[in-house]
Amino acid sequence: MKKIVSRRELLGLIAKTGASGAVLGAGNALGIVPNTYVDIPQIPQANPSDRPSVVILGAGISGLTAAYEMKKAGYHVVVLEAAGRAGGRSLTVRHGDLIDEVGNPQICEFDDEPHMYFNCGPARIPSSHRNVLHYCKELGVELEVFINENKETYIQDDAMLDGKPIKNREFTTNARGFMAEIMAKNFTNAELDEPFDEWETEALMRVIRNMGDLSEDMIYKGSTRGGYSHGGFLEHGHALETIALRDLLKTGLFSMALGQNEGETGPILFQPVGGMDQIVKGFLRQLPEEVFYNVMVTSVMLQDGGVEVVYEHKGMKYKIEADYCFNSIPSHLMTGIENNFPDDYREAMHYIRRGEAYKSAFQAKERFWEKDDIFGGISWTNQPIEQIWYPPHGMYKEKGVILSAYNYGGGMHFTQLTQEERIETALRQGEKVHPNYRNLVEKGITIAWHRMNHMLGCSARWQKSRSGFTQEEERLFQTLRKPAGNHYTIGDQITKHTAWQESAILSAHWAINDMLSRKAGGSMPGQRV
Amino acid sequence: MKKFAKSRFNFLSLALLALSASANAQQYDLLDLSAQPLNNEVCATCHGGAGVGNASVGGPSLAGLEPWYLRKQLENFRAGIRGTQKEYIPGNEMQASVARLSDEEISELVDHISNWEAVAPKPRIEGDASKGQALYAACAACHGASGDGNEALGAPGLAGRNDWYMFRQLKLFQSGFRGKHPEDTAGQLMRPAAQALENDEAINDVLAYINTL
Ligand SMILES: Cc1cc2nc3c(=O)[nH]c(=O)nc-3n(C[C@H](O)[C@H](O)[C@H](O)COP(=O)(O)OP(=O)(O)OC[C@H]3O[C@@H](n4cnc5c(N)ncnc54)[C@H](O)[C@@H]3O)c2cc1C
Numbered sequence: 001m002k003k004i005v006s007r008r009e010l011l012g013l014i015a016k017t018g019a020s021g022a023v024l025g026a027g028n029a030l031g032i033v034p035n036t037y038v039d040i041p042q043i044p045q046a047n048p049s050d051r052p053s054v055v056i057l058g059a060g061i062s063g064l065t066a067a068y069e070m071k072k073a074g075y076h077v078v079v080l081e082a083a084g085r086a087g088g089r090s091l092t093v094r095h096g097d098l099i100d101e102v103g104n105p106q107i108c109e110f111d112d113e114p115h116m117y118f119n120c121g122p123a124r125i126p127s128s129h130r131n132v133l134h135y136c137k138e139l140g141v142e143l144e145v146f147i148n149e150n151k152e153t154y155i156q157d158d159a160m161l162d163g164k165p166i167k168n169r170e171f172t173t174n175a176r177g178f179m180a181e182i183m184a185k186n187f188t189n190a191e192l193d194e195p196f197d198e199w200e201t202e203a204l205m206r207v208i209r210n211m212g213d214l215s216e217d218m219i220y221k222g223s224t225r226g227g228y229s230h231g232g233f234l235e236h237g238h239a240l241e242t243i244a245l246r247d248l249l250k251t252g253l254f255s256m257a258l259g260q261n262e263g264e265t266g267p268i269l270f271q272p273v274g275g276m277d278q279i280v281k282g283f284l285r286q287l288p289e290e291v292f293y294n295v296m297v298t299s300v301m302l303q304d305g306g307v308e309v310v311y312e313h314k315g316m317k318y319k320i321e322a323d324y325c326f327n328s329i330p331s332h333l334m335t336g337i338e339n340n341f342p343d344d345y346r347e348a349m350h351y352i353r354r355g356e357a358y359k360s361a362f363q364a365k366e367r368f369w370e371k372d373d374i375f376g377g378i379s380w381t382n383q384p385i386e387q388i389w390y391p392p393h394g395m396y397k398e399k400g401v402i403l404s405a406y407n408y409g410g411g412m413h414f415t416q417l418t419q420e421e422r423i424e425t426a427l428r429q430g431e432k433v434h435p436n437y438r439n440l441v442e443k444g445i446t447i448a449w450h451r452m453n454h455m456l457g458c459s460a461r462w463q464k465s466r467s468g469f470t471q472e473e474e475r476l477f478q479t480l481r482k483p484a485g486n487h488y489t490i491g492d493q494i495t496k497h498t499a500w501q502e503s504a505i506l507s508a509h510w511a512i513n514d515m516l517s518r519k520a521g522g523s524m525p526g527q528r529v
Numbered sequence: 530m531k532k533f534a535k536s537r538f539n540f541l542s543l544a545l546l547a548l549s550a551s552a553n554a555q556q557y558d559l560l561d562l563s564a565q566p567l568n569n570e571v572c573a574t575c576h577g578g579a580g581v582g583n584a585s586v587g588g589p590s591l592a593g594l595e596p597w598y599l600r601k602q603l604e605n606f607r608a609g610i611r612g613t614q615k616e617y618i619p620g621n622e623m624q625a626s627v628a629r630l631s632d633e634e635i636s637e638l639v640d641h642i643s644n645w646e647a648v649a650p651k652p653r654i655e656g657d658a659s660k661g662q663a664l665y666a667a668c669a670a671c672h673g674a675s676g677d678g679n680e681a682l683g684a685p686g687l688a689g690r691n692d693w694y695m696f697r698q699l700k701l702f703q704s705g706f707r708g709k710h711p712e713d714t715a716g717q718l719m720r721p722a723a724q725a726l727e728n729d730e731a732i733n734d735v736l737a738y739i740n741t742l
Contacts, residue, residue: 102571102625296573297578298573298578298579299578310578336575336582336588337577337578337584338577338581348565349585350585352585354585416615
């Protein structure tokens, strides 16, 4: 047999078809999926009569991490938070909670039950995010598995099969079948840049055949892997009708259907039992006196050997001075706060753009998806709602909370609608995936991060191009990461991997370590002014 | 080295103790919407601390605005005379922020904000101020030779405003996003003057001059 596929090409092909396990390992080795390790800053215990003072701006995950670690070391810490709650973007809403969107405040009306919550911001913790998991353990936050990929969910695209939703398993089986067939055929007549010997060739053909469930003549003739139309237990199972590759190709959702368990969502994913904000509550249990709410920072001034912060509370102004300031206020809000930062520092803050993520959810009157064999996972559609998430917890209970839209990259479409329009759009588009959806769900809530009070964005956008940081962007990033006087910018905003809690935690660790090394007369001589 | 010197430390704890008790306790309690404080804390998210303006989210400085003009614009946004075009997101966001204000709340805000001290903004626009001076002659009739405004004509002061914001407003006047609404008589007065500025360079020049006022 003439040999045709190089090892590299094969790897690429398999990657595209979703045989992800093999590739993930390889990707990891190449550093595509960031790996972190737990290395909690070792802060020497402070002398009780001479405690360093630290004022921390913002009680999100990064601010709470900083406060927790430095308090443990005996520092005097104070956390100033503009909102009436801690957590920042780690927001979980339940019965009676406020969604503080500027101009569109909502109160969540879900039933008052522990499993009826919605994670408006972070919802998933990859097992590779070891620092988040470290704190879950240390703070007594119970975890459960989050189901991200589920082949029983739907793929729906108006351009495919007249918009009829099909199960992910059907989609995947057919797509893999045809792709395997194509690989097998090409194997006979293309060029190799690194040939296989006969044994390898045979092994490879077996892999390809297996991957696509091909017939002996290496043709895809349909497969029961996509599910049965009827039978299966007492009777012979009959495969569902084969869907032509031509039809499948009409959707742009290929990678969504085939590759959800790759990259960041490749490892096992977790969620805290009872909502993501259990982590926030865990930190707060350790910081019962340190966090102050409804205090809006309005000025941050570097001083000789310290920082002076002014904030407002109920129309009154207060001033506080400290040795160090750890500041997690989103950079695009910090630019509106009086400061005497160096020009290049300010330039960097101005450079970062803000994101537009949008999420919405309904309370479902019954867990209709469970009758359709769906337990957790995500349905994908080409409509603006993009995704429907089924709760990976509360199985077989009466009701559940279903995510009805999630657009991370471009949520402005929804953001600009009125609340009524947002809900109606979610109903109309959800109906294409689940018939009768409209009558099965109620009490919709929407979260437009672009307009959430004290946030006005979802995550920092450093890069203007997809191809990575430009030299200029790298310079700005490094500028903002370094301390200005005794002031540190923290938060996922000052990492290369924004929009993950792991990054927020690591940013706090980085700043603490830098502070320590300066105290020790280490790597950063002198002070920036 | 410690900055929380005893006195400051005490000051802090005294000022905050009272607050922490109530604020901490209610953190996850039911929040009563009607009890939301309506003061600068709402506006400052976009307009910056003490209304100094924040280009990153598009909110201009408010400190130093004339009370009559401030009231007029809040009413304009509330009525949808300004900020309703979906294509112009900053206007949209401002519109949504104040769409539900009552007359009393507007009065309170105007009183509150008028007390803020104007802060000279950092110029961000580069232009030729001497060319701008010539162009400004056409503006002076309404906005005053020194750019301090004219209440009788409804023309606000321009000196000390954010230049990036004024740039955008002049573009909005040109395109008709501002100053075209049938009820916006003051905006209609302004619009031809913006249209007379031939290109962005002319806008930059006139703003460079205004920055010197
Ligand atoms: C839609 C969405 C989905 C996400 N999904 C995930 C996920 O699945 N997994 C994951 O790990 N991460 C996820 N993330 C990212 C994660 O939420 C963030 O990385 C993390 O929460 C950021 O924490 P932080 O401390 O850096 O910032 P923030 O949480 O933004 O904290 C900043 C704080 O500063 C406060 N503040 C603002 N202005 C002032 C002021 N003037 N004075 C005082 N305080 C002020 C804010 O109120 C806020 O509390 C998601 C984020 C979003 C928005």
